Amino acid sequence: MVNDKDRGDPTSSYPRYREIKRFILDGVKSGQLKAGDRVPSEAELTVQFAVSRMTANRALRELTATGLLVRRAGSGTFIAHSKPIGHLIEIRNIADEIRTRGHSYRSRVVLNETVAADRSSAARLNVRVGTRLFHSLIAHHEAEFPLQLEDRFVLAAAAPGYAKVDFTVTTPNEYLTRVAPLEKVEHCVVARMPDEDIRGILGMQRGEPVLVMTRRTWSGGRLVSHAILTHPANRYELTATFEVAPD
Template sequence: MRNLDAGLASFASSPSAENGRKAGDEDRQGPPSPRYAAIKQFLTDAVRDGTLKPGDRVPSEAELVARFSVSRMTANRALRELQGTGLLVRRAGIGSFIAEPKPIGQMIEIRNIADEIRARGHAYRATVVHNAGEKATAETAALLEVSVGTHLFHSVIVHHEADLPIQLEERFVLASIAPDYGEMDFTQTTPNEYLTRMAPLERFEHRVTAAMPDARVRAMLGLGHAEPVLVMTRRTWSRARLVSHAWLTHPASRFELSAAFSVDR
């Protein structure tokens, strides 16, 4: 980050940096001064001119406080707002990094997430949180339209793109259609790959909603308290039976969904 360090030193000594030299002044005077906006502009320009690239670490709050002579609140606001625009990804206990371009998921196709990630030139890995058989409760039986007590499999998997959690997959599967599901090593294959082999797809439904995640989801996806998610609910049918119900949860700041289709005239 030598070029960025030089740029920061030059900016901090410029005439515009002399305004509000006392840390905290801008935060005590009611309407905030443009100091946080100046930091945002500087980092945005660094991305535009290539000084900072996706994956690069940006200065911490403490470094920005020292270099720009602002309060910690001002430095935090600059980083927080850049995160809100999608320019930065903040990782608790590690720092802030320039975000990769948002992955785009297809709404009208069912694609293997491992293939999608590798096609973008990134490494893929999965963390299996849970994968076991269980008897359907009243709630889970309704999801798959079966009787209470029916044998199901329940899996929870976090999919990572370049070591960043990109999707939390929670899925219930009808055991009679996919009898080996609970024995599969989903760090080596994906539920999508296995189910495609065992239960050829005949029909599927997608529904997407925005939500605020609970503490469990935040922890698995590495999210802050105020970060929303996009939740795709997916149901799939095979052999005229509903065989899988899944919730695919993505950090809204790191992911977007798209669809394209032709109109039959």
């Protein structure tokens, strides 16, 4: 286990939940924490870092979403065993990502509505035509520049309050992580040329390509969200950092 004396600095401007994440990541990198080791519980972290239970929960929740941790009901939270590299694209909240760079974040909600699944949206979530879904279309801005267009369908039964959320205050990522904790994530990334509507929302010129990430997420044993995240290729990059254990 990592020593209790390695506490976060209460005077630091670094977000406290990120201090906890860094603390656990450093433990893994140094070898103090290995696959199968138990990490401090939420209660232990609240004391060790002098933070709220919500802050400790967020740190563990986000590390679980990346695949680094696995949470076992009644037992605790543990370092996960190695997973394929393709699972290592971090599920990052776009607002946090932008603010970490020292820039302001804002969103523009183009739509957030309740719909009955048609053939296309039903196929996205593997449900029957007519199933109640939520559909949101949100442009995320870094300073004044549109950085991401998020086109998302959500299974209404899994996140019943989705259509009432003010997504200028929070993000779909933040809300869904709270009400439908991630169990499984699937990513696919491609480069393509955007259509006129997407160019207009993202403020792009004709001939400029985009990076498109399709993300499907599962919770409670079912597929709950299908998102198409479109980024101007000249303003965004996708990265993943990982370590390979020796044979």
